[in-house]
Amino acid sequence: MKEISNLIAYRPDVKVVDATLRDGGLVNNFYFTDEFVKALYLANLRAGVDYMEFGYKASTEMFDEDKFGKWKFSRDEDIRKIVGENATDLKISVMADVGRCEKSDITDRADSPIDMIRVATYVNTIPGAVDLIEDAKSKGYEVCCNIMAISHSLEGELRAALEILGQSPVDVLYIVDSYGAMYPEQIARFADMYTEVAAKYGKKVGIHAHNNQQLAFANTIEAVGDGVDWLDATYASMGRGAGNCAMELLLGFLRNPKYNIYPAIQFVDKYMTQLKEEGVVWGYDLQYLMTGLLNQHPRAAIQFTKEKRSDYTEFYREMVSQE
Amino acid sequence: MKEISNLIAYRPDVKVVDATLRDGGLVNNFYFTDEFVKALYLANLRAGVDYMEFGYKASTEMFDEDKFGKWKFSRDEDIRKIVGENATDLKISVMADVGRCEKSDITDRADSPIDMIRVATYVNTIPGAVDLIEDAKSKGYEVCCNIMAISHSLEGELRAALEILGQSPVDVLYIVDSYGAMYPEQIARFADMYTEVAAKYGKKVGIHAHNNQQLAFANTIEAVGDGVDWLDATYASMGRGAGNCAMELLLGFLRNPKYNIYPAIQFVDKYMTQLKEEGVVWGYDLQYLMTGLLNQHPRAAIQFTKEKRSDYTEFYREMVSQE
Numbered sequence: 113m114k115e116i117s118n119l120i121a122y123r124p125d126v127k128v129v130d131a132t133l134r135d136g137g138l139v140n141n142f143y144f145t146d147e148f149v150k151a152l153y154l155a156n157l158r159a160g161v162d163y164m165e166f167g168y169k170a171s172t173e174m175f176d177e178d179k180f181g182k183w184k185f186s187r188d189e190d191i192r193k194i195v196g197e198n199a200t201d202l203k204i205s206v207m208a209d210v211g212r213c214e215k216s217d218i219t220d221r222a223d224s225p226i227d228m229i230r231v232a233t234y235v236n237t238i239p240g241a242v243d244l245i246e247d248a249k250s251k252g253y254e255v256c257c258n259i260m261a262i263s264h265s266l267e268g269e270l271r272a273a274l275e276i277l278g279q280s281p282v283d284v285l286y287i288v289d290s291y292g293a294m295y296p297e298q299i300a301r302f303a304d305m306y307t308e309v310a311a312k313y314g315k316k317v318g319i320h321a322h323n324n325q326q327l328a329f330a331n332t333i334e335a336v337g338d339g340v341d342w343l344d345a346t347y348a349s350m351g352r353g354a355g356n357c358a359m360e361l362l363l364g365f366l367r368n369p370k371y372n373i374y375p376a377i378q379f380v381d382k383y384m385t386q387l388k389e390e391g392v393v394w395g396y397d398l399q400y401l402m403t404g405l406l407n408q409h410p411r412a413a414i415q416f417t418k419e420k421r422s423d424y425t426e427f428y429r430e431m432v433s434q435e
Numbered sequence: 436m437k438e439i440s441n442l443i444a445y446r447p448d449v450k451v452v453d454a455t456l457r458d459g460g461l462v463n464n465f466y467f468t469d470e471f472v473k474a475l476y477l478a479n480l481r482a483g484v485d486y487m488e489f490g491y492k493a494s495t496e497m498f499d500e501d502k503f504g505k506w507k508f509s510r511d512e513d514i515r516k517i518v519g520e521n522a523t524d525l526k527i528s529v530m531a532d533v534g535r536c537e538k539s540d541i542t543d544r545a546d547s548p549i550d551m552i553r554v555a556t557y558v559n560t561i562p563g564a565v566d567l568i569e570d571a572k573s574k575g576y577e578v579c580c581n582i583m584a585i586s587h588s589l590e591g592e593l594r595a596a597l598e599i600l601g602q603s604p605v606d607v608l609y610i611v612d613s614y615g616a617m618y619p620e621q622i623a624r625f626a627d628m629y630t631e632v633a634a635k636y637g638k639k640v641g642i643h644a645h646n647n648q649q650l651a652f653a654n655t656i657e658a659v660g661d662g663v664d665w666l667d668a669t670y671a672s673m674g675r676g677a678g679n680c681a682m683e684l685l686l687g688f689l690r691n692p693k694y695n696i697y698p699a700i701q702f703v704d705k706y707m708t709q710l711k712e713e714g715v716v717w718g719y720d721l722q723y724l725m726t727g728l729l730n731q732h733p734r735a736a737i738q739f740t741k742e743k744r745s746d747y748t749e750f751y752r753e754m755v756s757q758e
Binding site: 113296300325327328329330333364377381382398405423 | 436437439442618619620621623624627646648649650651652653656657660681683684687688696697700701703704705708721724725728745746747748751
């Protein structure tokens with residue numbers, strides 16, 4: 113059982129990362145208005161959030177700019193239009209997917225409003241991740257590495273990946289429950305594995321959870337109780353499929369007085385409710401429970417949602433017969 | 436950290452209690468059709484659920500029968516219309532609230548389709564609870580006791596209440612998070628307190644969670660990992676305010692092959708979706724997060740919901756200014 117003093121006090125090393133534009137952008141193809149993004153930036157500032165992730169640094173050679181909003185590409189000049197020189201203590205991050213970005217799109221940190229590059233990888237693309245990490249680090253950035261889909265990884269391979277990343281210049285190693293398949297007891301085990309490697313190499317550990325089984329918040333607070341410091345959240349849980357850990361739940365839980373739930377409630381009230389009214393759809397529903405429970409990629413559930421199907425029983429039959 | 440063998444195996448002592456009619460009835464004043472109740476009974480049977488709670492045994496002297504559906508009163512003859520002689524291994528329970536029921540409405544178990552009486556009490560009405568427990572036990576029933584609103588109780592008084600109940604003939608002591616205010620780490624502490632008393636007196640421990648902070652399922656699986664055997668759930672989380680632990684999530688988690696998620700999905704698909712379409716409203720929303728976070732009774736949030744308000748920021752201001 114965790115120490116009660118830890119429940120009442122707080123760990124100053126904890127960092128909150130707002131991933132609304134990045135993971136939420138997967139729901140609306142990154143079409144957020146500038147008004148929305150500016151209001152989000154101000155909400156994060158007032159709520160005491162530590163990092164705001166603007167989106168992806170996607171390759172324009174691989175992705176058609178006419179088919180996505182600008183936060184798929186997160187150019188320095190577009191970020192500057194929102195934050196100016198960002199003379200605040202809210203840091204700015206973007207995500208770079210191994211194999212789906214160009215190193216040449218990442219300028220020196222000295223010339224950029226971006227503070228941190230978050231490299232997203234699978235276990236089988238770790239060398240590509242290390243290449244991106246070294247490049248970003250050499251340009252002056254803080255660097256995270258998100259290892260995705262670990263509920264599908266072999267433990268031996270995951271441990272080997274963590275060892276390689278431990279020896280790289282990355283700052284933070286992220287536990288990512290891509291399929292929303294994990295229970296808190298499993299998160300505790302991954303936290304144990306990650307924090308052991310992190311302690312050995314002087315790294316930090318983070319968590320990015322999905323809400324397929326209504327456990328994104330529970331898994332995040334399990335992790336922070338296990339020594340995980342970097343916590344991803346999104347307003348109103350906005351994110352692919354069942355979405356993420358809700359920022360408003362997380363800020364209500366954290367005890368550090370620098371965090372403030374009130375601006376988060378205001379932002380959800382005004383802006384996230386509006387997105388839902390405009391027909392943007394995300395969040396927990398039975399089809400996401402099913403893919404999470406079956407430890408599958410949510411793509412079939414996302415398709416079910418897009419087609420506005422509601423025949424849950426038939427969907428479950430389809431999922432199980434594919435096993 | 437919990438033993439990994441416990442995560443893969445299962446504890447045969449675990450019991451699942453369907454509280455859909457009882458806690459869900461608080462949302463629609465117990466107006467369920469007989470078709471719904473029959474389908475629920477069959478779903479529970481096929482899903483391997485252990486107990487089905489039909490509703491309250493409310494006093495007709497205190498409550499007007501014209502203002503509630505029949506499951507507010509849960510008469511033996513109404514239950515028999517659904518289950519006949521219930522020649523199944525699904526047991527039947529009803530809830531009796533201290534101060535809001537008549538002992539004379541509870542017949543001998545030999546003459547009733549009911550197997551278990553669940554006595555609901557506050558810490559300050561424990562003698563009334565013991566009186567009901569002794570009465571029900573003398574009539575041959577299994578008996579639970581749900582101590583409500585313990586997040587508002589003084590620890591010393593709660594321990595004294597548990598000692599008194601330990602010495603009573605009750606079978607199961609229930610942890611109840613009435614306000615959805617508790618985090619899993621707090622559930623672990625209550626589980627510790629309850630299981631200690633239970634071991635001393637040969638009782639079992641149960642949990643009834645609310646979903647104000649999207650933690651009803653997480654708190655329930657935390658508890659079962661801590662030695663709590665009796666688990667309340669409702670289909671589609673139907674219950675007062677933010678609702679309860681979802682049956683379909685719980686059945687997906689439990690490893691005992693007697694449990695089966697498929698009938699639960701079918702029931703939610705056909706019947707719970709229909710209730711929602713008919714305008715019955717329950718479930719997680721910002722107003723319930725707020726009362727949960729502030730450890731308050733959900734009545735203001737329920738009123739907010741009834742009035743179809745959506746000014747969450749103003750509601751938060753109201754709640755905080757009342758503190």
